[in-house]
Amino acid sequence: DTEVTQTPKHLVMGMTNKKSLKCEQHMGHRAMYWYKQKAKKPPELMFVYSYEKLSINESVPSRFSPECPNSSLLNLHLHALQPEDSALYLCASSQDKAGGPNEQFFGPGTRLTVL
Amino acid sequence: LAKTTQPISMDSYEGQEVNITCSHNNIATNDYITWYQQFPSQGPRFIIQGYKTKVTNEVASLFIPADRKSSTLSLPRVSLSDTAVYYCPLNTGFQKLVFGTGTRLLVSP
Numbered sequence: 476d477t478e479v480t481q482t483p484k485h486l487v488m489g490m491t492n493k494k495s496l497k498c499e500q501h502m503g504h505r506a507m508y509w510y511k512q513k514a515k516k517p518p519e520l521m522f523v524y525s526y527e528k529l530s531i532n533e534s535v536p537s538r539f540s541p542e543c544p545n546s547s548l549l550n551l552h553l554h555a556l557q558p559e560d561s562a563l564y565l566c567a568s569s570q571d572k573a574g575g576p577n578e579q580f581f582g583p584g585t586r587l588t589v590l
Numbered sequence: 591l592a593k594t595t596q597p598i599s600m601d602s603y604e605g606q607e608v609n610i611t612c613s614h615n616n617i618a619t620n621d622y623i624t625w626y627q628q629f630p631s632q633g634p635r636f637i638i639q640g641y642k643t644k645v646t647n648e649v650a651s652l653f654i655p656a657d658r659k660s661s662t663l664s665l666p667r668v669s670l671s672d673t674a675v676y677y678c679p680l681n682t683g684f685q686k687l688v689f690g691t692g693t694r695l696l697v698s699p
Contacts, residue, residue: 517689530685565633567633571685578636582633583633
């Protein structure tokens with residue numbers, strides 16, 4: 476199984492809502508990532524988890540809260556978002572081997588619209 | 591982190607070879623050069639990666655000169671299904687991919 480799955484595919488939420496994005500992989504990868512991609516722009520790294528611990532936070536606002544409950548699951552909790560947070564949110568995973576880069580496997584993304 | 595720059599768009603025809611260049615003047619010693627393909631409303635898909643000289647796999651070749659300040663992705667005999675955005679992020683080995691603007695490739699019949 477070389478697939479990263481993300482749910483939901485689409486999400487519409489108001490600025491006062493609380494919602495969560497979910498990502499799952501069963502490739503035994505120990506690094507997992509959240510990226511944000513605005514229309515016609517490149518993906519931007521938000522968070523990296525390594526062995527279920529947060530290793531990189533790219534100065535993301537606190538209204539985005541990541542969680543890694545186990546090695547296969549990654550969540551992104553959303554609260555009090557702004558319309559400018561509307562974007563495609565991509566999850567990725569990779570091995571976490573030292574000594575060289577590891578290919579990242581991306582999911583299809585969740586298309587988020589904040590009203 | 592080093593940024594990469596690429597041509598914004600390229601056009602080609604089916605059956606042609608396409609070469610997409612990427613400039614990374616500030617590449618660090620530990621950085622690897624990677625290439626990803628992205629279709630609309632999908633996540634990027636890994637194509638190839640390299641550190642220096644030439645790397646070839648079943649879908650593409652990657653050419654890296656000795657100074658490593660640029661790289662070229664070569665796609666042999668493209669088809670309509672190769673129409674996509676191509677990115678050349680550098681991989682620092684600390685799991686950080688920094689994507690540049692990407693190149694939109696349009697393949698026509």
